[in-house]
Amino acid sequence: MAGAQDRRLTVKEAEKLVPREIRKPVKSMIPGEKPPVHDTLDTSDAAVKIILYNDGTWRYARDPRSFADSAVFRKAWNAGELNPYRTKLEDLPYRITLCLADSASRFCCPNKVKVFSPFGWRRRRNHTGVDLPLPTGTPVYAAFDGRVRVSMYNRGYGNVVVVRHASGLETTYAHLKERNVQAGDYVSAGDVIGLGGSTGRSTGPHLHFETRYEGYAFDPQWLIDFETGTLRHGYFVLKRKYLSNTSRYYPESEDEEDEIYKAEEQDRAEAERIAREMAAAQYHTVKSGDTLYGLASKYHTTVGAICKLNGISASAPLKIGKKLRVK
Secondary structure: OOOOOOOOOOHHHHHHHOOHHHHOOEEOOOOOOOOOEEEEEEOOOOOEEEEEEOOOOEEEEEOHHHHOOOHHHHOOOOOOOOOOOOOOHHHOOOEEEEEOOEOOEOOOOOOOOOOOEOOEEEOOEEEOOEEEEOOOOOEEEOOOOEEEEEEEEEOOOEEEEEEEOOOOEEEEEEEEEEEOOOOOOEEOOOOEEEEEEOOOOOOOOEEEEEEEEOOEEEOHHHOEEOOOOEEOOOEEEEEHHHOOOOOOOOOOOHHHHHHHHHHHHHHHHHHHHHHHHHHHOOEEEOOOOOOHHHHHHHOOOOHHHHHHHHOOOOOOOOOOOOEEEOO
16 A cells, blocks of 8 residues: 555545536636735635735635645655656556645646647657747746746756646646746746746757656646646546556546546445445354354344355254354
């Protein structure tokens, strides 16, 4: 069993963090859409603040510093290595629920444009993200709230920024002309983390964008529809099979996702029912003179019930010393 720090959330836990109504696509916030902040108020949850704007509007916001001491941030935190994880793929759960956006956490599309180079094999090389065309100097936005783990120059990625998010997801922004953040900085969705460019191993101005979990890249289009600039869902069930360079995004209907959760809930309910039954089970060790009718009377049950629990017939002889389940 995985440790508490990397176990996947149950459906009920996920719903507490991300309400079920966030199953609908989440529109990208427009950077600069709000006027200057007038004030910040505390709430009963120390991690959640109320942001008041000069025009009298407000919204909830989750303070990214609130999860800085969590296990997901302490694990393999290295500001000088793009992939510091050493997790074996087979040690990851089959499904991991990633909470991406809710009423207190927003989303911003890094660059709203049609993908021109998708995830997967490309010219016999593994392309671990998507390439989004943009003119040099175009602002590049943080997709989600988080903390910058890497901000450096890399021979292949050029100027690159890696942001770690509360869910354990990491997003990578590469080939930047400039980096506007440093390792350790806290960022919110929509913050300008750099300017688009063509640094490193690049054939022209574009943003190379990656999504990774425990160091394993998966197709960002599972999360984001870049052409419309929307987040497909506020939470996402990341399947282990997606963590492969051959697993590109393909549409899944909400009905199919509903079936996954329904089956998961049914499996859990069945497991809990069996556990309760086993905990309440009673056994009797057959002694000389015992009969099924006598045992049924003693334990306030029926002969038929005892036979069904033990897979025997009412006429079967009772063997002394044999354990029978009577409840």
